[in-house]
Amino acid sequence: MEEKSAILIFIDDEQQPVASFKSPINFELDTRKLVDGDHFLRIVSKDPSGREGVRKIPFIVRNGPDISIVGLSENDVVDGVLPIMISAYGKGDQKLFLIDGSETPRSVPSWVWLIHIIFGGWAMYYLITNLFLN
Numbered sequence: 001m002e003e004k005s006a007i008l009i010f011i012d013d014e015q016q017p018v019a020s021f022k023s024p025i026n027f028e029l030d031t032r033k034l035v036d037g038d039h040f041l042r043i044v045s046k047d048p049s050g051r052e053g054v055r056k057i058p059f060i061v062r063n064g065p066d067i068s069i070v071g072l073s074e075n076d077v078v079d080g081v082l083p084i085m086i087s088a089y090g091k092g093d094q095k096l097f098l099i100d101g102s103e104t105p106r107s108v109p110s111w112v113w114l115i116h117i118i119f120g121g122w123a124m125y126y127l128i129t130n131l132f133l134n
Contacts, residue, residue, distance in 0.1 A: 006022060071085055
């Protein structure tokens with residue numbers, strides 16, 4: 001019978017593996033036990049002859065409420081008084097989706113205003129040239 005490679009799964013720099021399996025595996029990572037922020041999954045594989053292979057996969061955990069900020073971005077150079085809108089919404093019960101309060105309010109993008117102005121100008125031109133000049 002063919003021996004299989006052993007797989008050890010670590011999170012961040014932990015010394016004790018989260019799980020140990022024989023290859024191949026299916027594994028579910030429960031991120032609810034991790035704090036929000038940057039983490040990495042370190043997978044160590046040992047073949048039957050004793051050689052090791054290591055792979056690190058970085059990921060970001062964001063289980064807490066999502067925080068949305070309008071009016072200030074990272075590394076902005078600012079002065080004076082800034083109007084800032086901050087919204088924070090949690091995921092709540094992931095089995096039930098509620099529309100009320102689930103959207104982050106945002107200001108209307110400038111390109112939408114530009115399209116409205118261009119359309120309004122075209123409509124005025126059309127009305128003037130076709131209704132009053134005919």
